Every structure is written in structure tokens, then in C-alpha cells.
Amino acid sequence: MKIDVYTHWWPKKAAQKLLEVTRQGVDPVATKYLEKRESKTAVNDLDLRFRFMDRHPDVLHVLTISNPPVEMFAGPENAHEISRMANDELTELVATYPDRFIGAVAILPMNDIELALEECDRAISELGMRGVRLFTTIDGETLDSERLRPLYQKMCDYDLPIWLHPTEPPEVPVGQEALLGWEYETSKAMVTIASSWIFDEFPDLKIITHHLGSMIPTFEQRIRWMHPERKT
Template sequence: MKIDIFTHILPVKYKETLEKELTSSQKSAYTTQRYLPTLFDLDYRFRIMDRFDDLMHVLTLSMPPVENIASPRKAADLAKLANDEMAELVLKYPDRFAAAVACLPMNNMKAALDEADRAIKDLRFRGVQIFTPTNDKPLDSPEFLPLYEKMCQYNLPIWIHPQRPQSYVEYKGEEASKYTIHGMLGWPYETSVAMVRLVYSGVLESYPALKIITHHAGAMIPFFAKRVTGWIDSHDILLGRKDAGKLRRPQVDYFKMFYADTAIYGHTSGLTCAYDFFGAEHLLFGTDMPWDNQLGLRYTRQTIESIEQMAISAAEKKMVFEDNARSLLRLAV
């Protein structure tokens, strides 16, 4: 079996409600969804899934984050609607959907914590998804710590999804990011920044049981790990800082606490880099389905092929494809 732990969906009722809530400018910022029927049309989705042997999806709500487009009260309502509908899908199609991941209204932390409880206890969700940055704030902000404590208590993971709008320009004087660089490179950068902040702020030291799944194979960290830790070491000495000195363990140990998916769209060397850094135990099959020009088929096929081409044992490939998901999410399938 292959359990894809990072697939996206826009449930139909939620999608209809969302479209009524979006302003004209918000609709223009999220136009891509309308060209991806796999997000909301289950027939499309199932036809693609049927191209692969024994494939199951874990559902995460597609962008936009509810806190980006709604008031604190309305965001809470949208999150409940999305979660209820995803729960219905998992219940109705147990042979298709292994689990769902909760959407949280992160501009309303009381409601977010309550919704995490409801989703996990009542709807049997297997974790929560948050975005980075959240409300233009870093993930090490004190207001988010209660969520981390709660997820440690549940012993379930947090999915981190990066975001950066196309209005975020690379150079002054331009009106928008060119060539979709904001997502292509900006999103992995945002994930990497979040990981660095969570490590050096002491969040992972304070919550050693916290389990975080990073998108896009751990982003820049596996490749740049020595640069990150060497940079911190050098600046601690040269500038008298204590960024690493505040940590009880070697810096790299904290980065290896993260989990990573395989959503780099079919790059075996890149996955091998992530494997070398995180180890097979912290690498999980995830495709970013359906965000490709074949409505999810391309990235699913290329990701499976790239894992199968890795120079690792059959047992380790099985860990990546299914065993790690079963263990981390405590799945019954």
C-alpha cells in the first residue's frame, strides 16, 4: 500500500461557501483552484487514484487558509464546515481516504484549540494543519504554544504548509512575483525559516514530543544543514551571540526532529538528500496532489518513481510509502 500523507482537497459544500465569502481581490489570488477539478470532484480524483495500485490519501484542506480570508468568528465557522465535510468523506470512502487533517482558525486561538479537540476526539482526525507564516507571524510566537502543547498531549503531528502571496515581489518596483517564484522558491524558504525559528527559539526543546511534518522534503534544511549550523556557530563566536548556546543538545539534533514528505515532484537525488538527513523513519510519502498540470497524475507518478529509484532497502521504501504514516498517524488501515 501507498499512503499519500499530503494531498489537498476542497470539499464541495465548503468550496461553495468559500466562494461566497471571498472578495474580488481574494478570488483573483486563488484562481488556480478552478482549473483543478481533482480538488473538489471525487470522480476525477478516484480516476487518477485508480491509475496506481493500492493508493490511499490523507486529506488536508487546500488553500486559502481560513484566517486569511475571514473574520475570527467566520473563520471558526469555515473550519468547522470543512472539517465536518472531510470527516464525512473519510467515513464514506474508507478504502480511499486513510484519514483527514484538521483545518484550524488560527486568527481565533480559543476556537482553534477547541476545534483541534473536536476534530481529534469527535471526528477522529489524525493531526492538524497550520500555515507559515500564520497571520503574518512566525510559528514560534507565544500565542501558538498552547497548540503545540495540545498536540504533544495527543501525540499527533502538525502539518506545516508554507504560504507567500504573488504580491510578494523579489525586487523593488515590480508589481508581482515573476515566474511564480513566490511559490516555487518562496514557499520552501518560508518552511525553512519556520524550522529555524522553531529550533533556535527553543520551541522544540520546550516540547520534545512535538511532531511536525514539513512540506517539500524539509525544504532547504537537508541541503543547507551544515551552512545553518556553521553560520550560527560562527556568529555566536564572532558576534558574541548565544543562539546555539541556549540549546542543550547539538543544533542538528533539533532539525532532525522534524518529519518530511516527499513532495519535490520526482527528484531522486533530492529525496536521497532528505533521506540522508532525516533518516528513513522521518520520511513519508506525500505528493502535493493535485497541484500539477495533469490534475495530480504527474506528481503522484513522478514521486512514486523517484522513491522506487532510491538506493535504499525494500524495507525502507515500505517505511516511506506506508509504515511511517501508520505509526505517526496511528492509522487503522
Template sequence: MRKIDSYAHILPKAYFDRMATIAKDKGAIKRWLTIPVLYDLDARLRMMEGFPGYQQILTLSNPPIEMIAGPEDSPELARLANDEMTKIRDAHPDKFPAFVASLPMNNVPAALAEMDRAITELGARGIQVFTNVNGRPLDDPEFWPLFEAASEKHDVPVWMHPARGAGMADYSSETKSKFEIWWTFGWPYETSAAMARMVFSRFFDRLPDLKVITHHMGAMIPYFDGRVGPGLDQFGSRTSDEDYEGLLASMPHRPIDYFKRFYVDTALAGGKSGIRCGLDFFDARQVLFATDCPFDPEGGPMFLRTIPQAIDELNLPQEVQDGIYFGNALRLLKMKCC
């Protein structure tokens, strides 16, 4: 069966080399140096040969461009990333039918220009953002033109990836997150918080055609359907210094209905229960197959095996399974079926 991996990560070699030279914190890229499939295209192609019918939508891997380079240098780095992903797509369209544009989010005018170039000239099928921009939330008014352009000017989806490091402590008495809690539980929280900010900042009311693909099956939202449902129907009752009750009354729909507007992927490290939970919450037409390749214990192939196994064991109707594996991505990205 055809499988389109809608959230596969890559660091093209030219970009990877440039990133390594300018990264201030060499420790931040430690793990990337040990995963050849991430930056060695030949290694990636060899791995993919073992999975007939498997294709990848390329997205640039962590760390965010704006974390690596200042606003003067980030536009050049984004251009390099997008140019290199274009070359890979053009050289191997059977393996990589599309890529997602990366933007220099710490330079909004340059990000808007690069979005235009990447989509109209290079053929990018969407843009990728992270859940915060060096600590600034995505509903900061400065970033609004980027979502407006993606939705209304280009009509492309926005891929949203969590960004949170060990420097975000779990307790106010500490200076860092211990035991990699910042990743295991911090990333789902980070994604859920960004989704909530979009909901209550009225992104979907102001941009009714906005399509946001959230990584890791919508993070915490499906599991906490009661809290975002009946819980947030009481929005504002716990707050005295801001008129959240007035905000709730002004919203045309319940908060939970806005959360259901997000698209999600199956990149849950092979966990079947999480995928089932996500499918119980989100419309199956909004669920995309993804593996998080190559971030698994084997450096690439493990999640290509275990995530399809988890999906197949759910015994979904064939049309639902086909949609998850490839149909939903084809429709969302406006790609040909063959």
C-alpha cells in the first residue's frame, strides 16, 4: 500500500554543514550528529528501499532556524534549506513528492518573502512553524501576517512542531528540566498550549480556511477531551483579572469545536492506544500518516515498521485506512493521486 509520511525530518547536507558552523551551542546538535539518515541522502534512500510504496514529505528538522541564527543570518539559512529540499524532491520525486518550506521566524518581512518564493517558485506545499519563536507565542501579533498569507494568499497548510528544551524548568525553584521531562511531557504540553492560544486568539474565526497540522496526534488534546469540552465550557470561571467569560460568550462555537479543527499525524512512536484516542476525537479525514523519521532507536527504520503495525491493528475500515496512509495528504496538499 502507498504510504505518504507527512512529517519526515531531514537536514540536507549543505544546510547541515552550514548549520554546524554557525550554531553557538554545539551541544544542541549533539544528537543530530549520530543519525546519518538525517543528513546523508544515500543512507536515507537505502533505508527507504526496504519499504515499498513508502514516500516522504520533507520537513526541516529541529532546531528551529531562528534558534540557530540571528535575524540577519536566518533568511539566508532558510533559503538554503528550501533550495536543498527542492533539489532532493526534483531528483527523487518517487520518494519525496513534496517538501514543506522553512521560514526565518525571527525576521517576519524576510519570512513573508521566503514563503512567497518557496511556494510560488519552488513549489513548497506548505510552511513549517514551531510552537514558539525563541520563547514568543505564535499568537503574538507580529506573526499574524504569516498565518494570514499561508491561509488566504497561498491556501497551504501550516505544519506545527513543538519547540522546548531543557532550559524550560519543570519547577520554578530549578533552572532546568531534569530527566528529559522537557521532551517526554514538555513537547505535548507545548503543542497543546500553542493550540489553545490559537483557539482563544480566534485564529479559526479570523481565518476560516486555516489548516494547521499538529505533530504527535494533537498532543494532549484527545486524551483531555473532557477538559477541553465541558471543562472549557466554564472558561473564565477560574479567572478574576481578565474577562475570559466575555471572550467565551463572544465565540461562535464551543472551545472543543475549535480544537477539532486541527489536523494531526500518527507520529506517536508506535503507540496504538494514542492513535485510537486521536481517532476518537478528530475526524479521520484530518489524520495523516507520519513517523517522525529518523528519530527512533534504530535511527530511521523502526517507526516505519511499528507505526503502520499500530494502525493496521486497529482494524479500521479500508477507506479510513487509505485516507490516513495517503488520501488525506493528497487532498490537503493538492497532490495528484498517482
């Protein structure tokens, strides 16, 4: 048996709620972005998903939610509600098809850290989810932010990983982000985490990155050469 630890699924009810919230705003780019997620793919259609999985019967999937971040388009209360809906739907899917899905990863309303910590506890302790997903930036905030330390400590206490997913660099037009933007964002986030010595502060922290580490394997020696010394 093999386990694909980073497969995507967008729960239908949560996606519809996020689209409704977004349409109440005035950002046509955001609405267009979410409407793209309504097209029928293996990310939101079980029949297509299972047909693909049937070609690889020895592989189980861990379900994670891809872009967009709920906090990008929804305020804290709506983001909290949508996160709960999504996590409930993912958990139900895993329970319904245990021969297909071995676990799911929670999303959190990261525009309110207290609500995020609350949902983290519920998702892991009550729903049995396998970890949480963070984006490479949170409304422009990088992952070395002091605000995120309580979440890092909580994940160490649970001994569960954070799944790291790229989001769009703000200067990249919608439609071009997946070409190079995501790889740059992932690489930059990984260097930010390493350069801020977060793993010294939280030695038990586990992070799973997307896209095979993006640019980091290629630039490994350059990073070692240019990496800043720790300030004491």
C-alpha cells in the first residue's frame, strides 16, 4: 500500500458558502477565481476521483483543501463557519470511504488566531483529523510571524504536521499563479521558516511541503552558502 499525503478535495457545501460570501463583496477577480473551482474535476467530483483511483488500487489518499484560503475572501466569523463546514465534510468523506481515504487535513480561519486555535482543537480532538493546512502567506503575513507561535506549539503538542500550500503572490495575475508563482511562494516560505530558526524554537514541529519542495532541492547548495548566521 502507498499513501499520497497531499491530494486535494473541495467540499461542496463549504465551497458554495465561500462563493456566496465572496459574491456579496465587490471583487470580481475573487469571484472569478472561486467560480473556476465549480468546474467538474477530480477535486470536486467523486466519480471522476474514483475512476482515477481505480487505476492505482494500491494508493490511498490523504485529503487536503487547495486554494483559495478562506481568509482571503471571508471575514473571521464567516471564515470560521466555512472552516467548520469544510472540516466536517472532509471527515464524513473519510468515514464513508475508508478504503479510499486514510485521513483528512483541517483548514483554519487564519484571520483570527483564537478562532483558528479553537477549530484546530475541534478538528483534531473531536474529528480525528491528521493535521492542519497553512498557506505560504496569510494575507501577506509571513510564517515567521509571532502571531503563529501558539499554533506551532499546539501542533508540537499534538505531534501532528502542518501541510504547507502555496498561495498567489499578490503581483501575479489569476491564471498564471500555478505556472511559477506557487513554486516561488513555497520556496520563499521554506527559506523564511529556516532563516527565522523556528525549528530551533519548536524542534518537534513537522511541516509537509507541496510540489516536492519546489525550488529548494535545486538551490540547496546556494541556500547553504548564503544562509544567514543565527543572531544571538
